[in-house]
Every structure is written in structure tokens, then in C-alpha cells.
Amino acid sequence: MNYDDTIKFWNNVFSNENTKKLDKPLPYPELEKALNWLAKGSDSVLDYGCGDGVFLARSYYLGIENGLGIDISQEAVQKGMANLEENNIDSYIIEKGNHLKLNEIQDNFFDSAILSNILDNVLPEDGMFILEEIHRIVKPDGKILIKLNDYIEGEDVLSNKEIFKEELQKNFYLETSGLYFHNLSDSNLEEIIKSQFRVEDKFFIYFKNTNKKNRIWLLRNKLLP
Numbered sequence: 001m002n003y004d005d006t007i008k009f010w011n012n013v014f015s016n017e018n019t020k021k022l023d024k025p026l027p028y029p030e031l032e033k034a035l036n037w038l039a040k041g042s043d044s045v046l047d048y049g050c051g052d053g054v055f056l057a058r059s060y061y062l063g064i065e066n067g068l069g070i071d072i073s074q075e076a077v078q079k080g081m082a083n084l085e086e087n088n089i090d091s092y093i094i095e096k097g098n099h100l101k102l103n104e105i106q107d108n109f110f111d112s113a114i115l116s117n118i119l120d121n122v123l124p125e126d127g128m129f130i131l132e133e134i135h136r137i138v139k140p141d142g143k144i145l146i147k148l149n150d151y152i153e154g155e156d157v158l159s160n161k162e163i164f165k166e167e168l169q170k171n172f173y174l175e176t177s178g179l180y181f182h183n184l185s186d187s188n189l190e191e192i193i194k195s196q197f198r199v200e201d202k203f204f205i206y207f208k209n210t211n212k213k214n215r216i217w218l219l220r221n222k223l224l225p
């Protein structure tokens with residue numbers, strides 16, 4: 001299993017995006033709430049799977065001075081850097097890489113981190129690795145924002161043949177788009193993270209245009225063992 005189709009998918013998406021000015025609040029109050037919480041007291045942020053850097057650029061306007069984005073898609077990185085430039089942000093950088101890139105970052109380096117719609121789109125073992133690395137890289141009591149797709153409950157996921165193609169491992173699917181989807185319930189996620197992070201808040205974000213909801217967790221990093 002590899003990320004070739006994931007990369008193709010996101011390269012295609014981001015090559016068709018326009019650059020954005022992000023000095024105004026995002027049109028989702030829940031996202032602004034989460035990013036405002038993250039920015040309070042943070043001077044640095046790491047966004048893993050940052051896409052075109054919208055959360056990073058917004059974090060800058062909310063007061064976080066330094067930022068690093070990592071994304072596996074070359075087009076995401078290019079569009080992200082273009083967004084940083086469009087917003088005159090020269091203290092942030094976005095680099096191309098996968099989970100192994102996190103190895104290059106020192107312990108306790110960042111005040112905060114963002115994992116937005118990434119943990120449920122990577123291989124389960126890579127997701128575990130990413131969480132371990134975020135725990136190591138973010139300072140004790142530092143802030144972590146996790147956003148996940150909604151949990152698909154009580155139905156056979158594969159019955160939706162338009163979207164889902166194959167169950168590759170328990171609760172882990174290949175979509176017809178080529179993307180991966182790990183159908184993590186709240187309790188699955190909270191069980192996985194409980195030794196590393198403490199939940200400070202948790203809420204939904206609703207997308208009216210697609211009639212979908214995402215889940216947001218605001219976490220605090222526990223001390224390294």
C-alpha cells in the first residue's frame with residue numbers, strides 16, 4: 001500500500017485552486033474558534049497534511065509568528081507557498097514530505113500542531129506514528145487541533161459503492177477516488193490518544209453546502225514519559 005493515488009488526487013485538486021487572502025475570518029465559526037484557541041499563547045505551529053496552507057495562513061493572522069507545513073502533494077506545497085506569499089507571510093514554510101519527515105524535528109520544538117483531515121486519510125500504522133511524533137515534537141501542555149471526517153455508523157460502509165471500493169483492514173477503506181478512509185469513532189480516537197494527549201474540548205463543524213459534519217478535538221500534550 002502506498003500513497004501514489006492520494007498524491008495524484010491532491011495534486012489535481014490543488015493545481016486547480018486559486019490563491020487566497022486569509023486576513024478575514026474563515027466562513028466557519030467553529031474553525032475560527034479552534035484556531036483562536038490554538039493561537040492563544042502559541043508562537044509556533046506545525047501543520048501536518050497542511051494542503052494549501054489555509055490553516056497556516058489563518059494561524060499567522062491570529063498571532064502565531066512561526067509555522068511549518070508538511071504535505072505529501074507537490075501541488076499542495078506549491079499552492080501553500082503561493083498562499084503564504086499572497087498573505088506576505090515569510091516566517092512560515094511548507095515542505096514536501098511524508099510522516100518520516102517528522103523525524104527531522106527536535107523534541108518539544110513547537111507550541112502547537114494541526115492535524116486536519118489527515119489522521120483518517122493515512123494508513124492506520126502511519127496515523128499511530130504521526131501521533132507519537134506530534135507528542136514528541138509539541139511542548140508539554142502544548143496545543144493540538146485534530147479534525148476528522150464524520151464517523152459512519154451502523155451501516156455497511158461498502159454499501160455506498162459510489163464512494164467506497166474495498167475494506168483493506170478493519171474499518172479502513174479504499175475509496176473509488178483512490179483516497180484512504182479510516183472510519184474512526186470518537187471512542188476509537190480517544191482510546192488511541194489517551195496516553196499522549198488530554199481532551200480540552202470537542203465539537204462539531206457543519207458544512208451547509210455538502211450537508212456534512214466534521215469532528216474537532218482540542219487537545220493538550222501530556223509530558224513525555
Ligand SMILES: C[S@@+](CC[C@H](N)C(=O)[O-])C[C@H]1O[C@@H](n2cnc3c(N)ncnc32)[C@H](O)[C@@H]1O
Pocket residue numbers: 003006007010048049050051052054070071072073076097098099115116117118121122126
Ligand atoms: C483532506 S486534505 C486536508 C488539507 C488541510 N489539512 C485542510 O484541512 O484543509 C488532506 C491533505 O493531506 C495530504 N496528505 C495525504 N496523505 C498524506 C501523507 N501520508 N503525508 C502527508 N500529507 C498527506 C494531502 O496531500 C492533502 O493535502
